Amino acid sequence: MPIQKTRGGLRPAVLAAALLGTAPVAHAQAYIGIIAGQMAAQQQAAAAEAACRAGKPASERAVTTLLDRMNRVMAAYFALTPKSDDHAIWRIFSRKVTGVRWLDAADPIPPDRLGDHLAPPASAPVVTSAVVGGDAMSGRGVWSVTGPDGAPLVYALDFYSEPHGWADFASGLRITRLSVSSASPPAPGAFCHIDSAHTS
Secondary structure: OOOOEEOOEEOHHHHHHHHHHHHHHHHHHHHHHHHHHHHHHHHHHHHHHHHHHOOOOOOHHHHHHHHHHHHHHHHHHHOOOOOOOHHHHHOOEOOOOOOOEEEOOOOOEOHHHOHHHHOOOOOOOEEEEEEEOOOOOEEEEEEEEEOOOOOEEEEEEEEEEOOEOOOEOOOOEEEEEEEEEOOOOOOOOOOOOOOOOOOO
16 A cells, blocks of 8 residues: 655654554564573573683673672662662662572561661771672672661672673672671682572
């Protein structure tokens, strides 16, 4: 059927139909691009872990990148307050990992029930130790702060990247386990990965 024109160009109905006809194709192409990016990231992570198990650590660039992301996530965590909403909390904690938890001397609680536990510290957090996994997607670290009451507190954390986009390993870095205590835990040792299915 020939496309009808008016003095102003294509008729609105015809133009709208033409534009809508291209939308599903563009959406499908974008979706395929996202999936391809995820697959590429997973393949590179698998290769990095295989190299780790053979004795090769993550590259210096990967370590620097992930450590920077870990510090950014911790800065965002310490910026939370009892008034922070679920969106702010779940930008920091993972929704994709089973058993994500926040622990202190009492019982563990899910992140969306942190409530009064989110009182900002009295001093800037200081990282005392941090390790990047051989997969360049997971990390462990220990941060120390002065609590709101002036007592020292130590935070031990596990992080895991939920990759999306084009092989951006740390684009979705999230906390999967956070423990708070007054005693310093042992520094985390070298490891190849943190299983994305659990945080034990």
